[in-house]
Amino acid sequence: MNKRGLTASLLLAGLLLAGCGADNESQSDSGSAAAPAARQADKAGGGAVQEQAAPEQGKDTTAQSPDLRVDQRSIIYTGSITIRVDDVTSAAAQVTGIAAASGGFVGGDERHSGDGSSTANITLRVPADKFTSAVDQIAKLGTEESRGINTQDVTEEVVDLDARISVQKARVDSGKRLLAEAKNLDDLVMLEREVATRESDLASLEAKKRRLADLSSLSTITVVLLDPAAVAEKPTEEPPGFLAGLSGGWEALTASLGVLLTVLGALLPWIIALGVPAWAVVHLLRRHRRRNTPALIAPAAETPPSTP
Known part of the structure; x- marks a missing residue:
């Protein structure tokens, strides 16, 4: 092999080595560039999984408290x-x-008329949110003489019934x-x-809840109407303390x-009707028994023997 052929062979080998090195560098660069992207994707995916898991865990473990706003x-x-x-x-x-x-x-509607006067006692059921306005409108129909408003908070009873109904349904x-597996x-x-x-217990609890729901959703107003000649009934006031006890005991x-x-009074006619004949029969039996009973004659007392 001459010098010119040797030089050509060396140049060819150098080009091949340079190409292999470039391929290795490009692969390593692409691998190093892909690794952070993969790590970021894994981190993002893991965060998403954790974010999705967290709400589910919170949903399962967090108990919903009843809404007790006014x-x-x-x-x-x-x-x-x-x-x-x-x-x-x-x-x-x-x-x-x-x-x-x-x-x-x-x-309810109850009316009375007579003696030159008339009265009416009407019971209304109106929605709770219209209770105050309805009372005010009724008051404008004439001269208001008395008014009484009562409220009863049954929220705790409703919450307790809801809990008991849930347990009873389970x-x-x-x-x-x-029963299906018997x-x-x-x-x-x-x-x-x-x-x-x-x-049966579940039906009873649900009936109580419906009753409370009816009373709380529909308020009750008792309206008493009096004409000018009617006399309003005034509640009697009892004296306090000892006098009140004495009055109640009396x-x-x-x-x-x-x-x-x-x-x-109810028993007296029966006593007379049955007691008098019974007394007469007993009296006659005693008299008859006395007549038929022989008299007991006591024996004469023995005289002591005479001494000579």
Whole structure:
């Protein structure tokens, strides 16, 4: 091989080595550039997974507390108002119209007329949010003589009923699952009785909740209408302390005596009708027994023997 061929071979080998080195550098560069991207993607993906897992864990472990704000509380409103009007019939019609306009209805209507006067006692059921406005409108129908407003907060009772209903529903469901898996007749009968008892308790709790919901959603207003000649009934005030106890004891005593006399009055005709003949029969039997009983003659006393 001459010098020119040797030089060509060396140049070719150098070019091949340079190409391999460039390929290795490009691969290492691309690998080093891809690694941070992959790490960032893994970090982002892991963070997303943690962020998604955190809300789920919080959702499972965080208990929702009841909303006890004033506007969310269950409050029962009851009120009574006494109005003196010129015409009871016309005022009663207006009271009924106020209830209907408020979205309520008339729960009771009792009217009396006679002795030159007339009165009306009307019970209204109106939505709780219209309670105050309805009372104010009724007060404008005439001269207001008395008004009484009472409120009862039953929020705690409603919350307690909700919790008990949830527990009772779970008990009913578990009882039904066991009933479906019953294998013999004895277990079937026992589980049917248990499920029926649990369903009855659940129905009772739900009825209580519906009752509270009805009283809190619809308020009760008792309207007393009086014409100018009617006399308003004033509640009697009892004296405080010892006098109140004495008055209550005396009323209880008179009430007890009244009941006793009533019972004696009811029994007296029976005592006369049955007791007098019975006494006569007993008296005659005693007289007859005395006549037929021989008299017992006492023996004469023995005279002691004479001594000579």
